Amino acid sequence: MTWFNANTDKVWDLLLSHLWLSGLPILLGFxxxxxxxxxxxxxxxxxxxxxxxxxxxxxxxxxxFFLVLPSIIGTGFLDPxxxxxxxxxxxxxxxxRSAADAFESVSPAVLDAATATGFAPAGRAFLVELPxxxxxxxxxxxxxxxxxxxxxxxxxxxxxxxxxxxxxEGYRTDNDAxxxxxxxxIVGLALLFDLVLVIAGRLLMPWxxxxxxxTPIKPIVSFAQHLGGVG
Amino acid sequence: xxxxxxxxxxxxxxANWSGDDGIPHRLAQHLDYTALTVxxxxxxxxxxxxxxxxxxxxRGLAVISTGALRALPTLGVLAYASLFSGxxxxxxxxxxxxxxxxxxxxxxxxGLESVNRQTIDAARAIGMTEWQILRKVxxxxxxxxxxxxxxxxxxxxxxxxxxAAYIPGPGGLGRYxxxxxxxxxxxxxxxxxxxVIALALVLDGLFVILQRVALGxxxxxxxxxx
Numbered sequence: 001m002t003w004f005n006a007n008t009d010k011v012w013d014l015l016l017s018h019l020w021l022s023g024l025p026i027l028l029g030f031x032x033x034x035x036x037x038x039x040x041x042x043x044x045x046x047x048x049x050x051x052x053x054x055x056x057x058x059x060x061x062x063x064x065f066f067l068v069l070p071s072i073i074g075t076g077f078l079d080p081x082x083x084x085x086x087x088x089x090x091x092x093x094x095x096x097r098s099a100a101d102a103f104e105s106v107s108p109a110v111l112d113a114a115t116a117t118g119f120a121p122a123g124r125a126f127l128v129e130l131p132x133x134x135x136x137x138x139x140x141x142x143x144x145x146x147x148x149x150x151x152x153x154x155x156x157x158x159x160x161x162x163x164x165x166x167x168x169e170g171y172r173t174d175n176d177a178x179x180x181x182x183x184x185x186i187v188g189l190a191l192l193f194d195l196v197l198v199i200a201g202r203l204l205m206p207w208x209x210x211x212x213x214x215t216p217i218k219p220i221v222s223f224a225q226h227l228g229g230v231g
Numbered sequence: 232x233x234x235x236x237x238x239x240x241x242x243x244x245x246a247n248w249s250g251d252d253g254i255p256h257r258l259a260q261h262l263d264y265t266a267l268t269v270x271x272x273x274x275x276x277x278x279x280x281x282x283x284x285x286x287x288x289x290r291g292l293a294v295i296s297t298g299a300l301r302a303l304p305t306l307g308v309l310a311y312a313s314l315f316s317g318x319x320x321x322x323x324x325x326x327x328x329x330x331x332x333x334x335x336x337x338x339x340x341x342g343l344e345s346v347n348r349q350t351i352d353a354a355r356a357i358g359m360t361e362w363q364i365l366r367k368v369x370x371x372x373x374x375x376x377x378x379x380x381x382x383x384x385x386x387x388x389x390x391x392x393x394x395a396a397y398i399p400g401p402g403g404l405g406r407y408x409x410x411x412x413x414x415x416x417x418x419x420x421x422x423x424x425x426x427v428i429a430l431a432l433v434l435d436g437l438f439v440i441l442q443r444v445a446l447g448x449x450x451x452x453x454x455x456x457x
Contacts, residue, residue: 055435056432056435059386059431059432059435060428060431060432061389061390061393061427061428061431062390062394063390063393063394063405063408063424063427064390064393064408064423064424064425064427064428065424065428067408067412067420067421067424068421068424068425068428070234071234071235071238071421077412077415077417077420146298146301146302147301149302150301150302150303150304150305153304153305153306153307154305154306154394156306157306157394157397157409157412158412163304164304164306164307166307167304167306167307167309167310167311168306168310168397170310170314171310171313171314171397171398174314176311176314176315179307179310179311179314180311182304182307183303183304183307183308183311186302186304186307187302187303187304190302191302
């Protein structure tokens with residue numbers, strides 16, 4: 001605790017970098033993955049290929065991914081962009097599967113009804129399909145958020161400052177309190193992201209929480225089975 | 232571009248294919264750690280997972296602890312464990328085991344949960360003991376998901392064993408990445424990364440085949456309903 005009191009500013013700065021380094025990939029991953037998942041659900045023959053590709057990308061070990069990216073996208077070896085790009089790729093890889101599952105969970109009869117009542121294809125996709133796919137999308141996004149927040153810390157090994165820097169520094173200086181603060185900060189941040197997502201889900205999709213409906217919690221367990229490695 | 236050429240040269244250099252710091256030795260170490268970790272983790276997680284899945288008891292606890300363990304940052308656990316047990320392979324194996332438990336546990340209990348309740352009731356009705364139900368009905372039917380747990384755990388460990396090279400003790404392929412970074416030897420860093428990625432992809436491919444085989448060898452894929 002004494003260490004923490006003496007270094008509050010530093011921990012706060014690292015927390016903010018961590019927030020930025022994890023928030024951006026989560027957001028980008030979601031925005032990129034949802035249309036791909038929608039497409040994969042629409043084109044059944046391509047679905048398997050798209051999902052397997054996602055699975056393969058997700059098996060790439062994180063540290064190795066951070067370090068081969070500069071050769072592919074021309075960044076510097078210690079550039080934070082490598083971390084953001086790699087984590088976005090992971091987020092897309094996980095999220096595409098859950099987006100495809102989410103759109104699959106929307107009843108075709110409801111879609112036909114929407115068309116019959118005069119929805120144009122684009123309007124139907126945004127105003128009918130997307131909200132109905134919401135609960136499963138949210139479940140996938142929660143998995144993405146927790147895994148991303150935890151993975152950012154590996155970036156500390158390539159000199160990208162975040163809460164993981166407390167691990168490398170704490171190890172060098174034999175300071176277990178510093179490492180512990182880092183672990184608490186990261187787990188806390190993951191819980192915070194999760195809480196924000198759950199609250200956003202309740203506000204945006206109140207119908208999914210009025211009993212009897214499928215709960216968005218369940219898919220996480222079955223979905224987690226599909227996840228490969230990364231660490 | 233030059234990093235790419237240097238990397239190809241590094242991978243082709245015969246000096247990197249022999250001795251204690253050679254690719255075959257580092258690869259063997261990496262596989263050693265992975266196998267050891269997964270075996271220890273499975274000895275802990277599989278019996279618990281089967282018990283939870285078979286009895287349905289403590290399921291909530293299993294789900295929560297699996298989720299909580301997933302949120303733990305590997306590097307933090309590794310650094311913390313190393314401060315207390317000193318450098319060497321022990322803290323690394325401890326961390327890797329901790330990480331491999333959640334997917335194995337989830338694979339086992341979710342696998343058993345996925346088995347049709349009527350099938351289990353039928354097995355009980357024809358006089359099978361609980362042990363027989365577990366061994367002859369539930370486990371064979373849950374096998375693809377149990378193997379899925381092994382797949383996630385193995386890949387997780389391969390990835391994290393790379394990070395574990397941050398601690399001076401352990402060998403493995405992560406040495407190329409961490410030691411290369413320390414002296415800015417980019418060819419070694421990228422070359423080592425390529426080998427790690429190849430290893431992960433090959434292992435994943437093997438598990439896909441194993442899962443297919445397990446799926447195919449099940450007594451009957453869909454129980455017929457009259």
